[in-house]
Amino acid sequence: MSITTQVDSKNKHVTVSIDGAFGFSLVQDFRRCYVERKDHTFTIDLRAVNYIDSAGLGMLLNMHNYLEQRDGTIRLINLLPQVKKILLISRFDKKFKIE
Structure with a gap:
């Protein structure tokens, strides 16, 4: 389980890639990806996520809020x-753009 972040400062865009189960063990790492970047847009790449639990859902909602x-x-x-x-x-399709 890991998180990789790519920041495009010129376009103010952040791409966050998550690998493995998206759950409680990633709380701190995931939060670091978006804190202090309120003026950026975000893409969360879940291609390598085979499982998401309630903690993962909560992390996405916390990010949105x-x-x-x-x-x-x-x-x-x-x-x-x-x-x-x-x-x-x-x-979640009501709060996020799911592609």
Whole structure:
């Protein structure tokens, strides 16, 4: 389980890639990716996430609330079917742009 962050300062865009289960063990690392970057847009790449639990869902909601951004400024991309299903059942498509 790991998190990789790429920051494009010129375009004020951050891409966060998560590898492995997206759960409680990543809380601090995930928060560091977006704190102090309120003026950036974000893409969360979940291609290597095969499992997301309630802590992972909570981390995404905390990020959304912290950034106070509108739909489309936090994109969730490259979801495996089982992860996408959990996000859709949890109605995350109402707060995030899921691609």
